[in-house]
Amino acid sequence: MFASVIVDVPSKSVNQVFDYRIPSGMQDIIKVGHRVVVPFGRRTIQGYVMNIKDTADFDPSKIKPISRTLDIEPVLTEEMIVIAKYLAEYYVDQYISVIETILPAALKANYKKIIRAAGDDGEAAQALRNLGISGDIETSRLTADQLSVLRPHFKSGELVEETVISQHTRKKTALGVYSLKVPEPNLGRAKKQIELLERIDMSSEPILLGTLQEEGYSNGMVNTLYKKGLIDKVDVEIERDPYSGRIFEYDKPKVLNGEQRRAYEEITQSMDEKSAETFLLHGITGSGKTEVYLQVIQKALNEGRTAIMLVPEIALTPQMVNRFKMRFGDDVAVLHSGLSPGEKYDEWRKIKEGRARVSVGARSSVFAPFENVGVIIIDEEHETTYKQSDRPMYHAAEVAKFRSRRHGCPLILGTATPSLETYARSEKGVYRRLELTERAGTKILPEIRIVDMSEQHRAGNTSVISTPLHEAITDRLEKGEQTVLLLNRRGYSNFQICQSCGHVPMCPNCDISLTYHKSNSSLLCHYCGYESRVTRQCDNCSSEDVTFRGTGTEKVEEILRDMFETDVVRMDNDTTRRKGMHEKLLNHFEKDEIPILLGTQMIAKGLDYPKVTLVGVLNADTMLNLPDFRANEKTFQLLTQVSGRAGRHELSGEVIFQTYNPTHYAIELATHNDYRNFYEKEMAFRRMARYSPFYFHVLFTVSSEDVRKCLGATSHIHETLAGAMSEQSIIVGPSPSPIERINRQHRFQILLKYKREPALLELLNELDAEYHEKYKKEGISLKIDVNPLVIM
Missing domain, CATH: 3.30.70.360 (Alpha-Beta Plaits)
Incomplete structure (x- = not known):
C-alpha cells in the first residue's frame, strides 16, 4: 500500500503530494489525515497523509517508506483535507500553509537535529565522553572546536546526525497516585498514613498530588506509602480549561417575539430538510438575534448534531461565551487567539474527541473538527476580521458555505449592517433574508443626534468633548448611569511636530509618522512596531519648540478624568494586549459600575450592559478619510453598531455623533438607522465606479x-x-x-x-x-x- 503525503516544506516547487510506501507493520495503523515522519531528500520531515492507494505512479522499488506515525488517531478529517485542497486552489496558496491554518498551532512540527553515537563502546562514544557529553546532544549546542574533534567520526559512520520531530505543545500532565490495593497493609499506629491510604483507596481514578496537598497530606506521607509499596505514581493528564473554576448559572430560553419566532421556524425548517441554505438574519441592534442563535443551536443538539458559532473579535467573545456557557454548559468549546496555545489545543481536542458539541470563537474556529454539523452561524457577518490578512488569505464565510453544503445544514449570517455583497445576494434570492425590525421586549432604539464640530470651534469650544456631549455625560454621572465613548485612534497624540521648521518624526522603516504614547514616553509605529524615546528637541533644527498634534484614546482618557473627576476604563490594543484583559476590563466596567468606557472600534459591537444609556462618537469622520472604496460602508456600519450599545434594557438611550461632515449620507442615514436607503445610495456609487458587488x-x-x-x-x-x-x-x-x-x-x-x-x-x-x-x-x-x- 502507498500513501500520498503533503510534506512540511513551505515551497511552491513542492506544493504537491509525494508517494511513500506504507510498511507492512503500519498498514492497519496509518489512515488518511495522519501526521507521519518521512524521508525527503537528505532530510527527515513531517507530512500529512492525504490519500491511501494500492498502486503507485512510479517504480515501487524506488519509493521510500514512511518512517513512523506521530498520532494514534488522524488529526485531519477527510472533510478538512477536501477543504484544504479547495482553499489552496481558490486563494492561490500552498497546501501545507492551509493545513497548518486548519490545525491548532500546537501541532506544528518542531525540528531539532541531534548527534548520536552508533554504539556505546567505540571511539566516537569515547570522544563524546572526553568532551563531557553524555547521551544525545543537539547539533546546534556544539562549538566549532567540538565539531572539529567529532568530524572524523561522522565520516566513519560511528557518529550519526538524526532529525527529531516533536510538536510545539504537548498534553499537560501532573503527578498523581493510585492504590495498589495491598491486602492488610502494615502501617501500625500511623493514623494519618492510614487515613491517607483510605483516601487513595476510595478513588477509582489517580489522585493528583496537588489535590492531596490541598487536603492536608504532605509529600512526605505520600512518599512513605510509595516506598512501602502501597501506592504507585503516574502522570495524569490535566486539561487546560480557560474557564475552570467559573460557575455559569443556567439561562432559560427566552420567549421569542413574532419576528424572532418566524426566523426560528424558517431556519429550523431548513434544518429538518437538511438543506444547505444561507440565511441573512438582518436584525437591528438589540433585536434578539443571539436568542434566535441559541434556540436554533439547541434544536441541532437535540437532534444529535453539532454547531459552529463565529464572532469577529476577541472583545466580543467574553459576553458571547458567557451566554453560551450559561445555556449549554460543558458542551461549549472556545477557540480564539486570546487563549494560550495549550488552552487552544485542549479545546480543539475536546471537539475532536466528541466531548464538546458547540464551538464559539473567532475566524479560525470555522475549522472546528466537528462531525455531523447541524448549523453554522456567523455573527456580525460584515466584519473584515473574518478575512485573514496573511497567507492563506481565506474568508471564514467561504469555508462556512463549503461546510454547509457538505453537511446539508443552514448557514446563518447575522448582522444589523450587512455587507453590500451579502445584502445584494439576499435581494437576488441567493440568500434568504429574515428581518428583525424591532428591539426585543418593549425597548426602543436610542435617540441619535449630530454635533457639528466646526460650529463648536467657532463658538470657542476647542475641546475634543463638545458642549452637548459634556452636558449628556454630566447628566449620566448624576443619574448613576454609564457612558460608552468611541474614538477609533489609539495612542496619546497622532504625531509630534516642530513648530519652527515643521519637521515630523517618521518611522525609519515605514512611510508613516510616529504616534506619541505618553504612558511610556515613546514614539511608536503602529505598523512595524518601531519605537523611539520622546525628545523635546527637534532632530532636524534642534529647536525646542516641539509639540504634539491630534488626539488618541490615551489623551482622551486623561481629559475625561480631569474634566469629570471620575474613573474611566480604556479599551484599545495597548490596554488589552495581555491575555485576559478584554474580559477583565469589561468586568471592571460592569461590576464596579465605572461611569465611562472609552475605546476603539473593539467596543462598538456585541456589548450589552443595562446601565449604558449614552454613546458618544468623538470623531465620526475617522474612517471616511480612508483611501478605500468601502470607507463609507465601514463608517455607516461602525456608527450603527456603536449606537446599538445604548438603551438596550429598561433605561432609554441617547447617542451623539461628533463630526466635521454632518451632511455626509453615511453619517446622516446612520442617525436614522436607515440601512435600506444607505444600501441604495452606496450601490449607485459602486455601480458607477465599477466596484464590488458589481465586479x-x-x-x-x-x-x-x-x-x-x-x-x-x-x-x-x-x-x-x-x-x-x-x-x-x-x-x-x-x-x-x-x-x-x-x-x-x-x-x-x-x-x-x-x-x-x-x-x-x-x-x-x-x-x-x-x-x-x-x-x-x-x-x-x-x-x-x-x-x-x-x-x-
Missing part, C-alpha cells in the same frame, strides 16, 4: 526593499494581465500602495476588476509560482488577495 476583485501587492524592482515587477504583472484578460475586465495600476513603505519594504499594487475570466485561476497560479522563485532570488514578494476586503 469581482483581485489585489496584487508587490513589495521589495528596492523600489525599482517593485516598479519592474508591477509593470510585468500589468502586461501579463493585459495580455490575458478580456476587454470587459479593468486593470487599475500599477500605483504606490496608500502606505508606500512598511517595514522597509516598498509596496506597489494593481487592482483587477472582472466579471468572468475562466483562465484567471491558472494565470494567478503561474504568477504566484514565478514570484515565489523571484522572492528567493531577488527578494521580490507578490501577495495575491482574491476578493480583498481592504484595498490598502
Whole structure:
C-alpha cells in the first residue's frame, strides 16, 4: 500500500503530494489525515497523509517508506483535507500553509537535529565522553572546536546526525497516585498514613498530588506509602480549561417575539430538510438575534448534531461565551487567539474527541473538527476580521458555505449592517433574508443626534468633548448611569511636530509618522512596531519648540478624568494586549459600575450592559478619510453598531455623533438607522465606479526593499494581465500602495476588476509560482488577495 503525503516544506516547487510506501507493520495503523515522519531528500520531515492507494505512479522499488506515525488517531478529517485542497486552489496558496491554518498551532512540527553515537563502546562514544557529553546532544549546542574533534567520526559512520520531530505543545500532565490495593497493609499506629491510604483507596481514578496537598497530606506521607509499596505514581493528564473554576448559572430560553419566532421556524425548517441554505438574519441592534442563535443551536443538539458559532473579535467573545456557557454548559468549546496555545489545543481536542458539541470563537474556529454539523452561524457577518490578512488569505464565510453544503445544514449570517455583497445576494434570492425590525421586549432604539464640530470651534469650544456631549455625560454621572465613548485612534497624540521648521518624526522603516504614547514616553509605529524615546528637541533644527498634534484614546482618557473627576476604563490594543484583559476590563466596567468606557472600534459591537444609556462618537469622520472604496460602508456600519450599545434594557438611550461632515449620507442615514436607503445610495456609487458587488476583485501587492524592482515587477504583472484578460475586465495600476513603505519594504499594487475570466485561476497560479522563485532570488514578494476586503 502507498500513501500520498503533503510534506512540511513551505515551497511552491513542492506544493504537491509525494508517494511513500506504507510498511507492512503500519498498514492497519496509518489512515488518511495522519501526521507521519518521512524521508525527503537528505532530510527527515513531517507530512500529512492525504490519500491511501494500492498502486503507485512510479517504480515501487524506488519509493521510500514512511518512517513512523506521530498520532494514534488522524488529526485531519477527510472533510478538512477536501477543504484544504479547495482553499489552496481558490486563494492561490500552498497546501501545507492551509493545513497548518486548519490545525491548532500546537501541532506544528518542531525540528531539532541531534548527534548520536552508533554504539556505546567505540571511539566516537569515547570522544563524546572526553568532551563531557553524555547521551544525545543537539547539533546546534556544539562549538566549532567540538565539531572539529567529532568530524572524523561522522565520516566513519560511528557518529550519526538524526532529525527529531516533536510538536510545539504537548498534553499537560501532573503527578498523581493510585492504590495498589495491598491486602492488610502494615502501617501500625500511623493514623494519618492510614487515613491517607483510605483516601487513595476510595478513588477509582489517580489522585493528583496537588489535590492531596490541598487536603492536608504532605509529600512526605505520600512518599512513605510509595516506598512501602502501597501506592504507585503516574502522570495524569490535566486539561487546560480557560474557564475552570467559573460557575455559569443556567439561562432559560427566552420567549421569542413574532419576528424572532418566524426566523426560528424558517431556519429550523431548513434544518429538518437538511438543506444547505444561507440565511441573512438582518436584525437591528438589540433585536434578539443571539436568542434566535441559541434556540436554533439547541434544536441541532437535540437532534444529535453539532454547531459552529463565529464572532469577529476577541472583545466580543467574553459576553458571547458567557451566554453560551450559561445555556449549554460543558458542551461549549472556545477557540480564539486570546487563549494560550495549550488552552487552544485542549479545546480543539475536546471537539475532536466528541466531548464538546458547540464551538464559539473567532475566524479560525470555522475549522472546528466537528462531525455531523447541524448549523453554522456567523455573527456580525460584515466584519473584515473574518478575512485573514496573511497567507492563506481565506474568508471564514467561504469555508462556512463549503461546510454547509457538505453537511446539508443552514448557514446563518447575522448582522444589523450587512455587507453590500451579502445584502445584494439576499435581494437576488441567493440568500434568504429574515428581518428583525424591532428591539426585543418593549425597548426602543436610542435617540441619535449630530454635533457639528466646526460650529463648536467657532463658538470657542476647542475641546475634543463638545458642549452637548459634556452636558449628556454630566447628566449620566448624576443619574448613576454609564457612558460608552468611541474614538477609533489609539495612542496619546497622532504625531509630534516642530513648530519652527515643521519637521515630523517618521518611522525609519515605514512611510508613516510616529504616534506619541505618553504612558511610556515613546514614539511608536503602529505598523512595524518601531519605537523611539520622546525628545523635546527637534532632530532636524534642534529647536525646542516641539509639540504634539491630534488626539488618541490615551489623551482622551486623561481629559475625561480631569474634566469629570471620575474613573474611566480604556479599551484599545495597548490596554488589552495581555491575555485576559478584554474580559477583565469589561468586568471592571460592569461590576464596579465605572461611569465611562472609552475605546476603539473593539467596543462598538456585541456589548450589552443595562446601565449604558449614552454613546458618544468623538470623531465620526475617522474612517471616511480612508483611501478605500468601502470607507463609507465601514463608517455607516461602525456608527450603527456603536449606537446599538445604548438603551438596550429598561433605561432609554441617547447617542451623539461628533463630526466635521454632518451632511455626509453615511453619517446622516446612520442617525436614522436607515440601512435600506444607505444600501441604495452606496450601490449607485459602486455601480458607477465599477466596484464590488458589481465586479469581482483581485489585489496584487508587490513589495521589495528596492523600489525599482517593485516598479519592474508591477509593470510585468500589468502586461501579463493585459495580455490575458478580456476587454470587459479593468486593470487599475500599477500605483504606490496608500502606505508606500512598511517595514522597509516598498509596496506597489494593481487592482483587477472582472466579471468572468475562466483562465484567471491558472494565470494567478503561474504568477504566484514565478514570484515565489523571484522572492528567493531577488527578494521580490507578490501577495495575491482574491476578493480583498481592504484595498490598502
